[in-house]
Amino acid sequence: MKPAKFEYRAPRELEEALSILAEVGDEGKVLAGGQSLVPSMNFRLARPAVLVDINGIGGIDSVTSSSDHLVIGTLARHVRFERPVTDGPLGHLLALAARKVGHRPIRIRGTFGGSLAHADPAAEWCMIATLLDATMVASSVRGQREITASNFFKTVFSTALEPDELLTEARLPLLNPAAKIGFVEFSRRAGDFAIVAASSVLDVEGGRISTARIALGSVGGTPLRSPAAEAVLQGNVPSGELFAEAGEAAAGDVEPMGDIHGSPEYRRDLVRVLTRRSLQASTEH
Amino acid sequence: MWVGRRLRRFEDAALLRGEGRFVGDIASGSAAMRFVRSPVARGKILDIEIPKGASVITGRDLEGVGTVMPLLHRDDFIAVEQPVLPLTEVHFAGQAVAAVIAPTAEEAEDFADQVFLEIDPLDPVVGLDNALSPDAPLVHEHVPGNSIIDSNMTTPGFTEAFEPAPFKVSVDIRSSRQSAMPLETRGGHAAFDASTGRVTLSAGTQAPHVIRTAIADVLGIPEADLRVVAPDVGGGFGQKYCLAVEDVVAVWAARRYRMAVAWIEDRRENFTSSFHSRDQHYLVTGAFDDDGKLVALEADIRCNVGAFSCYPVTCGVEALMAMAEMPGPYDFREYSVRARAVTTNACPIAPYRGVSRPVITMTLERLMDEAANRIGVSEVEIRRRNLVTEFPYTSVMGLVYDQATYIESLDRAVELIDLDGFRKEQEESLTKGKYIGLGLSTFSERTGYGTSAFAARSMDITPGFETVEMTMDPSGFVEVRVGASSHGQGLETSLSQLVADELGVRPENVRIVQGDTDRTPYGWGTFASRSAVLAGGASKLASHDMRAKLAAIAANELEAAVEDMEFSEGSVKVRGTDVAVEMSKLARIAYHKSNQLSLGSTPGLSVSATYDPHGTFSNACHAAVVEVDLETGAVQIRRFLVVEDAGILINPLIADGQVHGGVAQGIASALFEELVYDENGNLLTTSLMDYLPPTMSEMPLIEIEHLVSISDATITGAKGLGEGGAIGAPAAVINAINDALRPLGVVLNENPATPERVRRHIARAQGA
Known part of the structure; x- marks a missing residue:
């Protein structure tokens, strides 16, 4: 369990990192927190020829709020989100999710941007990005471009990032101060990747749900929204029955894959339950 | 002391x-x-x-x-x-x-x-059921039916007792393949x-x-x-x-x-290539009379032992232990058993903490609970009617049980867990749609196997005895060289405590030397809950010889009778007086003034002793309280209690540690750990993301109470207890899950009870 040979580069400036990525192309791999990449290399599942360590680059780990967005620098560590980074429901949602990211030592090293770029369909941040339709900023020597979550995640461990691009920041839209957020996960042990995860955001106006967002993790190649469940909720009065109906709809919306931790049928079962529980929890806060 | x-x-x-x-x-x-x-x-x-x-x-x-x-x-x-x-x-x-x-x-x-x-x-042979099917390929050409052990035994009066019995209760128990998974590969x-x-x-x-x-x-x-x-x-x-x-x-x-x-070895190799464990399937039927007394037991034992046999104990150990120790703490006189060790194209099996007894215990304890339901008595009553109460007791397989506290530990566990109070809480919870359950597990743990016990298995290499060499050096410091080999059991501390008492010195002045064939007498290492009993016993015997040597020198030095020598706090004194000599001085004399020793005494202070008892049985009752989430199948352990009897505890802190570690591994068996092969015989669980030992977050607080049987089966009064936690915990947890889900008619006899398995049972019971 030792990595295959690789070249190690540690740029101190963003521009330098981008030019290295441009130079090495497919051969390169970015090292951020290393919490997924390093084990993969030790298992020799990943064999990058060049490892580009971005940890020495200053100024790409900030978390700031604009008028309508939370802007998260790519090197912001998971642990940072354990307490709300912003007032209101978004900070609270991120805190709920952060506490489910691995174990504390993983949260201290692992990064927000690294998790998104790794694109594990069970990862909390990928689901949150999908839930909120976050905007990812990719930088390269060719310039910058913005990619929305729905276009960013392609399939398991695969994103729209080009080999020469570095994910430099993620922009999460701030939520309505009265928004109701829910986040639940089911895993065998504390800190494990979710067998299924569900999250939700509801805006309620005049006693009726004006907008509903539901995202599911670990049920496909990428995190998924559930249009059917959102449609069930839209315009209706929140209630236990309605949430149960949304859960049914969500279960009908997914075609989960199976593995030793859960068969497709079991995962579908969990989607039903967790979607309902996420919605329920959101209205109980 | x-x-x-x-x-x-x-x-x-x-x-x-x-x-x-x-x-x-x-x-x-x-x-x-x-x-x-x-x-x-x-x-x-x-x-x-x-x-x-x-x-x-x-x-x-x-x-x-x-x-x-x-x-x-x-x-x-x-x-x-x-x-x-x-x-x-x-x-x-x-x-x-x-x-x-x-x-x-x-x-x-x-x-x-x-x-x-x-x-x-x-074409590989994968899994027990495939290996035993009539058209299965042979893993080894010379092993017909893929069974390296196929052993039968039926008592003469079995059919006569079994057939007419009014209640026949069957359980079909499966315990999945596991890894012992030591922290260090x-x-x-x-x-x-x-x-x-x-x-x-x-x-x-x-x-x-x-x-x-x-x-x-x-x-x-x-x-x-x-x-x-x-x-x-x-x-x-x-x-x-x-x-x-x-x-x-x-x-x-x-x-x-x-x-x-x-x-x-790396972790992946440890999973694919280091000995596995468990992977057993028992089909057992108990015949009970009208009073709920077990009169006869029929057992079909199948153990998947993998591709080869492990040295030195062989892969017969799993099946043969299951056959011999199936009665556990219960009394019955008629028994019919077939035990097979089945070879497959999987990693070989080696004995793992408890060996077959976790599965034996799960089988008997599931049987008792199911029988209680059928016959209409409480789970406590059915056990009380069947537990061994008189000692020494000779089992149907001829094993002799020494003094133990089977009934007492059960009664105490029931009291501490407040069974009556729990039943009320359970009833109330059910009205709120909350499913909680309580499981009991009463068992015996055979420990300190001597050569006679191993010889009963007809092993080519028969382990058992233990030898200790003890030296007091000229400075009065004691060195104890043991063939046992601690790898986390704390022998350096516990043996020092034992020797300190025997010689009247402080434990810090006793050094235990182990784990080196150049430095220690031939011994069998540390396994099968043997070291406290065997190395402890041999240390005690060696200490007696050392005392005799020291007493002779002291008597000579103090001009008093040898019988009047008293050992305490690093000195030897004449009983009832203040006349004393420091042990270090006696040691000096033994080495440096050997000319002063009486005729026939050898210079120096070295002794050696061997201990080889037949064995002794520890016992315990575990009680688990769980809550089952009906929708996800998740099981949460809310309380875990152990009432345990390992005789005299040399170091209760170490004993508690053994219980904690054992229970953790037992809970791992019950709920978490499983090695999974695909149909081609490739292991799917090759990392700690797939094979799931419980962490601190999954472990309940473990409450422990010790009872103390005074047994003369060992000379220290200590019984082994290294395996008990792992033996008892799976049955307690699985029984608790069954108890929680009884209102739905769920019967679950397989571990680990993963959320998906539990959920599948619930869905089936609900007709979904």
Whole structure:
């Protein structure tokens, strides 16, 4: 369990990192927190020829709020989100999710941007990005471009990032101060990747749900929204029955894959339950 | 008195500071050996392509090296021979086929990646049910029906008792394949010493002397040419008791190339290639009379033991133990049993904490609960009516049970867990749709097996006795050299406490030397909850001899009768007086003034003693309270209680630690851990993301109460307790789940009770 040979580069400036990525192309791999990449290399599942360590680059780990967005620098560590980074429901949602990211030592090293770029369909941040339709900023020597979550995640461990691009920041839209957020996960042990995860955001106006967002993790190649469940909720009065109906709809919306931790049928079962529980929890806060 | 004190372990300071010395520390700087392992479960080896510039050892190189062939001398056993490295055929995915030697572990792994094994795959035999099907291929041509053990026994009065019984209750119990998964994986460092021609093997082993015998026999060299050292060992649980063929290759290479070389297994190899455990299936029917008394038991025992038999105990141990110890703490006189050890194309099995007793206990305890339901008595009452109450008791299999507290531990557990209060809470919870349950597990734990107990299995190599050599040096410091080999059990502390009491010295003035064949008498290492009983007993006997020597010198020095010598606080005094002499002075005399010793006394202070009892039974009752989430199938343990009796506790802190660790592994069996093979015999669970030992977050607080039986089966009064936690916990948890789900009619007899399995049972019961 030792990595295959690789070249190690540690740029101190963003521009330098981008030019290295441009130079090495497919051969390169970015090292951020290393919490997924390093084990993969030790298992020799990943064999990058060049490892580009971005940890020495200053100024790409900030978390700031604009008028309508939370802007998260790519090197912001998971642990940072354990307490709300912003007032209101978004900070609270991120805190709920952060506490489910691995174990504390993983949260201290692992990064927000690294998790998104790794694109594990069970990862909390990928689901949150999908839930909120976050905007990812990719930088390269060719310039910058913005990619929305729905276009960013392609399939398991695969994103729209080009080999020469570095994910430099993620922009999460701030939520309505009265928004109701829910986040639940089911895993065998504390800190494990979710067998299924569900999250939700509801805006309620005049006693009726004006907008509903539901995202599911670990049920496909990428995190998924559930249009059917959102449609069930839209315009209706929140209630236990309605949430149960949304859960049914969500279960009908997914075609989960199976593995030793859960068969497709079991995962579908969990989607039903967790979607309902996420919605329920959101209205109980 | 030092015995009975919760002394902190002497071992811990160094371990906690990172100053322990493990094989990996010793290996640092040596050449690395990396094994190339079979990628398929079964196949013919056609060719092994070796990359340019690589140093690779294959079976062909090991000319003159023997095979590993553990033996039982009994008609119902078929021996299986295991080549150190196979020449013609591979038998399980992960089997070592070649070894690469390179200056560093990284380079060795690079080369190993490039070694190409050309193997013609054959249909593998995967799983118990397949192996026993009539048209199954044979894993080994000379083993018909794939059964290396097929043993039967029926008492003469069985049918007469079984047939007319009014209640027949059956359980079908499956316990999945597990790994003992020690924190430190296996490994060995073999270093050739040119000046003596000897090799020192530092290995993560529980039994250095046994391993030395094994390797010397296989290589055909005198044992004197090999020294085996077990440095700090990071857990074994049985996995490190049996011979690793990798160690044989390492020693062979060290001799052949006159070098130092180390193999350090990684976690993936530990899963694919280090001994597995459990994987048993029992079909058991109990015949009960109208009073709920078990009158006869019928058992069909099937153990999947993998591709080869483990040295020295053989893979007969699983099935034969299940057969012999199936009665557990319960009294019944008629018994019919068939026990099979079934070979498959899977990693071989080695005894793991509890061996077959976790499954025996789960079987009996599920049987008792199901019988209680059928017959209409409480789960406590059915146990009380069947537990052994009079001692010594001779079981239907002829085992003699010494004094124990089967009923008392049950009663105390029921009281502490507040069974009546729980039933009320359970009823109320149910009205709110909350499913909680309570499970009991009453069991015996046979420990301190001596040679007579092992001989009953007809083992070619019969372990059991333990010898201790004790020396007091001229400064009065005591050295105790034991053949037992602690790898986390805290023997350095507990044996010191025992000896301190016997000699009237402080435990800090006693040093326990273990784990080195050059320094310790031949012994059997540490396994099967034996060391406190065996090494403890031998230490006590040796202490008596040491006292006699010291008393003779003291009597001479103090001009008093030997019978009046009293040992305490580092001195020997004349009873009832203040006249005393310090022990260190006596030690000086023994060595430096031996001319003053009485005629016939040998100079110096060295004694040796051997202890070989028949064995003793510990016992306990576990109680678990769980809550089951009906929608997800998740099981949460809300309370876990252990009322335990291991006789006199030498160090209750260490005893509690043993219970905690055992229960954790028992809960792992019940809810979490499972090695899964696919239908081609490839292991799917090869990392800690797939194989799930519980962490602190999953562990409940474990409440422990000790009872103390006074048994004369051991001379220290101490019984073993290393395995009890793992033996009792699965049954308690599984019974609690069944209790919680009884309103739905769920019967769950399989572990681990993963959320998906539990959910499937619930869905089936709900007709969904």
